[in-house]
Amino acid sequence: MIYNIRNGIMFEPFTLKDIAKALGLSTSTVSRALRDTHEISPETKKLVLDYAQKINYRPNPIALSLKERRSKSIGVSLSEVANQYFAQVVNGIESIAYDRGYHVIITQTHEFYEREKVNIQHLASRSVDGLLVSLSAETTDTSYLQNLHQRGLPMVFFDRVTDQINTHQIIANNVKGAFEATEYLIKQGCRRIAHLTSSDHLSISVERLNGYKQALAKYNLPFDEAYIKYCAHGGMFQEETDIAIRELMNLREKPDGIFVASDRLSIGALVVFKELKIKVPQEMVIAGFCNSDVLDLMCPTLTSVRQPAFEMGQIATDMLLNLIESKYPVHDFEKKILDTSLSIRNS
């Protein structure tokens, strides 16, 4: 192996100029040889390619970005990768992005609006070619995103979307998923079904609440606002979940079933019910959105609504890359809705 010793200290990758100098050619010839242009003689090509191979030459992506005016990378904003649902989405995103030659830069909001804003503005200024966004629980003001969108930065929303920005959206069928979960609780004999959810302005909260209401309506059960509990930070702090459930259990008419709207809240709820030593499913049946793959190991048990997370990541990325690579402005946007599946666990 040959080391680059132009400078003994700093990490200095080889450049076209290095190859050109070593071989007594011009940089343009070297560049063309590497890109396999027809106007370079086979001998020169071989010479250059062999040498490039030997020193393990890689084109400098930063110089390319500057020249091409794009970075071949996309930014992702989500609440946290420790959440199984998002981890699976990320895997889907990467599977598509890498195939199409894009880098993926992941940023976490931890459900804070300020963090989201800083992250996304940072990404935009670092010239990502597009954004995949799932809004934080705190976010109500999307004006900074509208700004970037109006100025032409492609973006696709997934999971937690907003209608204030006209672009592609990819979500699970939250209404149907919530309906099925609630219906399951009803069929298990529950009559006072509580609903634990994230902040009330998130799209997923609205839709899942809708599905819950539809199920109650179908079976002629009354809707009672007292049974709905919101967690402003989506259960990011266990205290939120703790208080919400204790309040529910202190109601005069305790709920006998609960539908939980998100991964983190579902897990958090199980923790609280275990602490409170409430018998599941005798005293309380629990169903909730959750993509964890260890639910079968848990007690108390959770009947889960599972989202096609990997696929959602794939589709969102495909949509985004198509936007980025489109030669003409796109005005026709799609809202894609994928079905969830219900995994029944009943001990």
Added chain:
Amino acid sequence: MIYNIRNGIMFEPFTLKDIAKALGLSTSTVSRALRDTHEISPETKKLVLDYAQKINYRPNPIALSLKERRSKSIGVSLSEVANQYFAQVVNGIESIAYDRGYHVIITQTHEFYEREKVNIQHLASRSVDGLLVSLSAETTDTSYLQNLHQRGLPMVFFDRVTDQINTHQIIANNVKGAFEATEYLIKQGCRRIAHLTSSDHLSISVERLNGYKQALAKYNLPFDEAYIKYCAHGGMFQEETDIAIRELMNLREKPDGIFVASDRLSIGALVVFKELKIKVPQEMVIAGFCNSDVLDLMCPTLTSVRQPAFEMGQIATDMLLNLIESKYPVHDFEKKILDTSLSIRNS
């Protein structure tokens, strides 16, 4: 807000040249005015600053990276963020990096050597100023990393380290952690203690095996190679874990306790024991490294060795940034070892 309409379609931020043209100055003057150099008159400065403010000018970080020959970003290579331990490490990394003005780019190996190599070479080709690496289960050949290191790319290893590269390392006290877990099993009355671990060349495997042996030795229990099971991909495929445990349970002298060496394997083992309907802890006591925060919900129960993951991420990042920003070559490297803690769960 003023939008740049040089081109109606693409996202085109303002440049120095735009300001210079608008104000009838040269780009160098504008640049100097913005950087507040003393050789620009107060009036010109104010003129430039006001205009820049008005159009919301941001320097192009890509051009800066090319010029400064650094990107103010660090790369991370780890097996998968869906693993709680790594998710926590990432949070630690970000907490330090963002404070010091660095971006974090995360890549996942999913325990494959080829994936690791491609990812890291991609990162190194210029876009990152340094690397945080935890090796994949498959990796035995670190020559491509040695290469980058010799050429001056700063890197710090965490968790799964190698001694083939002379740089900072930050790990948990794996020997002690494994010793305590095994000792716990012995004190619970186990006499035939199996050990389920990742691929045999990983540093963590070697160290954790050592701790296991030391505990056996201290209590005069025989070491039996038949009780050691390796999973080449660290349990990335559940089948690996499945086969390993079934083999253990088919031994003439079945083990009555098992010490598991990693997060994913611990979870995988619980799944298998549940499937096999083996009574825990009556027939089998399980202890293992695991940073999951829902272990209290699981049955069968797992006594866990918990690593200070967040802190490891923080320390590794601090070390790396110090390397990157050091004006002189560093030859004095540190191996930092953090204590684990044992969480006993016994149902």
Added chain:
DNA sequence: AATTATTGTGCAATCGTTCCCGGCACAACC
């Protein structure tokens, strides 16, 4: 033999920024 293709290569501009160098005023000095 002169002209025209064809082939292979180099020059220079470009992307956005920084910074060295030099130049033009005007003032202060011996």
Added chain:
DNA sequence: GGTTGTGCCGGGAACGATTGCACAATAATT
């Protein structure tokens, strides 16, 4: 009055890669 100084600013090179254009050398044609 020349020399030196100083404040203010523009020109241009550099970072690394791509690419249109020019030009050389050789081959093919008239």
